[in-house]
Structure formats: structure tokens, C-alpha cells
């Protein structure tokens with residue numbers, strides 16, 4: 479059965495994206511999902527409530543902890559409005575999934591605005607995940623007609639650390655100026671700041687400095703979502719590759735869309751975690767703080783060490799699809815194993831096809847080695 483930690487993580491996610499889905503849909507989808515997960519041997523009775531489109535795998539930054547692999551970055555094909563229209567034309571008329579546009583850096587896709595407007599015209603909620611650097615005033619004005627329902631900006635820490643990790647001495651100030659313009663022009667859009675927790679920013683002092691730096695740039699702050707850095711060690715990746723060959727010998731080896739960390743000599747101390755949680759508690763009247771995924775203190779400490787395993791379930795392939803920049807569709811954000819393509823297949827052909835059912839069945843028996851530290855847990 480689904481364990482409590484998984485449910486707490488899921489509730490956190492629903493809280494953050496609550497505005498994306500009407501309450502009726504959340505209740506209906508949750509019931510159908512629970513039924514499918516328990517009784518259907520890997521097929522899903524409802525269509526995915528959310529679909530993520532990686533509009534491009536290019537990025538205008540080269541962050542030290544980038545999760546887009548080198549092979550992915552060199553993937554030059556990008557999703558086009560025509561590909562997306564063709565795929566959406568296979569959706570049942572009343573089906574309105576929540577759409578996430580991300581990358582690489584999604585603002586680099588020249589068709590971002592037509593793609594965004596198309597989804598909004600279909601009556602779908604749209605969220606964009608961006609590093610914010612290219613969000614100039616013209617783009618903001620184009621977006622403001624329909625306004626993204628959620629806009630997520632990724633930060634690597636306070637100004638000094640963010641600039642170091644992104645290797646761009648002006649990135650924090652540029653992004654802050656863009657966000658300020660965005661907040662003024664798109665006031666109905668929910669803005670979330672992602673703060674990626676890694677060894678160089680994992681302290682109450684750095685979180686406080688981040689808030690101070692944002693306020694100095696006159697940014698409105700409401701939602702800060704802390705993401706534990708997703709990564710695999712080299713031995714975990716090797717284990718995952720053997721696991722795949724053993725369990726899916728007839729399928730090609732997937733590409734892995736995950737940051738590979740070679741040195742693991744960092745873990746936050748229990749004392750530091752207490753200081754952080756006290757700090758967040760003291761400031762929780764002013765800001766909404768959430769974490770992705772939900773972890774106990776013990777789990778947080780071991781997350782950053784080697785040989786990390788988490789005892790929980792992954793529900794992602796029952797609830798979501800990820801469309802790659804070349805149109806291939808994946809059931810998982812890290813393990814790029816194609817289950818179809820939006821260029822050739824309909825949603826119906828993809829969603830409960832044999833390979834996806836096999837993937838779900840195997841995952842239900844236990845997490846894969848490559849699932850360690852996945853933010854979807």
C-alpha cells in the first residue's frame with residue numbers, strides 16, 4: 479500500500495498546485511488513482527492530471543548542479559506549436575490537464591508565446607518553470623494577456639551563491655528585476671521561488687540572506703519551495719543500468735536526465751536542521767514554506783550521503799507524463815525511456831501501452847536504484 483511519507487509528500491504537492499485543479503477534480507482523480515494503483519495491475523483508469531512539456535533542452539546558463547545531461551543539452555530539436563496541436567487534438571473534449579512548460583530554459587523556445595496561448599485557449603491551466611533571465615518586458619507583456627497560472631523561478635541561493643553556481647555575476651539582479659516587472663504586470667499569477675538546497679546554501683543564514691536579497695530588490699515574496707538537490711552517485715547510476723538490463727532486457731537502455739555527483743562529503747548536521755526549522759517557523763506568518771519531497775530529519779541527513787534509499791512509493795507514472803524536446807514521451811522525469819512520441823502517437827496509444835504498464839508494475843514492487851533522491855518521491 480502507499481506509505482504515510484508518500485501521502486505527506488503528495489499533500490504538500492497538492493497544496494502548492496491547489497489553484498491548478500478544481501477541488502472536484504482533485505477528489506475524483508485521487509479516488510480513481512487509488513483504485514487504479516491498487517487493483518488494475520499497472521493500467522490507469524483516468525488520464526494524467528498533469529503533463530510536462532520540455533520545450534527545449536538548451537539553456538542560457540551552465541549551473542554547476544545542472545540536471546540536464548550533456549547529451550540532453552546538445553539535443554537541438556525543440557517542441558513546436560504544430561507538434562503540440564497535433565497531440566492535443568487526440569485528447570477527449572472535456573480532458574483539461576494541468577500543463578507545465580519547462581526545459582532546459584523554456585523561454586528559449588521561439589514559439590513559447592503561441593504554445594502558451596494555445597494551451598490557455600484550450601481552457602487549460604499553465605505553469606512555467608524558468609530561470610527568469612530572459613523574461614524581458616516584451617515577453618511579460620505577451621504573457622500578461624492570458625497570464626500563466628503559476629510561474630516558478632529557480633534560485634541556487636542568496637545573490638552571491640546564486641551568481642557563483644549559475645556562473646553569471648549578474649544573474650540574481652537581472653532575474654530579480656524581471657520578476658519585479660512580472661509581478662507588476664501579471665498580478666493574478668501565483669509566483670513560487672524554488673530554492674535548491676545544496677551544500678553551499680544549506681543554512682538558516684543563507685536562507686535569511688536569500689530573503690533579504692529578494693526584499694532589497696523589492697520583490698514580493700509569498701511562496702518559497704525548498705527542493706533537495708536531485709542527484710545520483712556513479713555507483714547508483716551503474717546499479718540502475720544493470721537493474722534496467724536485468725528487468726527490461728528487451729527494451730533499449732534509457733538516457734538518464736539526472737545530475738551525477740562524484741564527491742559526497744556533505745550532509746547538514748542535525749543542529750543546523752533545528753536552526754533552519756526554527757527560523758522557518760518564526761517566519762511562517764509572512765511566507766509559505768514547503769519542501770519537495772517531504773523528508774524526516776534523518777532522511778534529510780542521509781539524502782546527501784552515499785547509498786541513499788527511501789522507503790516510499792512513486793506515483794508519478796500514474797499521474798503524469800513528460801514530453802521531451804524531441805517529442806518523445808516518458809513516464810518518468812529522470813529515466814528517459816520512451817513510451818511513445820507526440821509526433822506519431824495519440825494520448826490514448828501512449829497512456830496505457832504495454833511498456834508503460836510494465837514500468838508501473840515494476841515500480842509498484844519497489845523503487846529503482848535510479849529513484850534515489852528523486853524530487854517526485
Ligand code: SF4
Nearest residue numbers: 537539540541544609
Ligand atoms: S537554469 Fe536549470 S536547466 Fe539551466 S543550467 Fe541551470 S539548472 Fe540547468
Ligand code: SF4
Nearest residue numbers: 792794810849852854
Ligand atoms: S521516483 Fe523513480 S520512477 Fe518516479 S519519477 Fe523519480 S526516478 Fe522516475
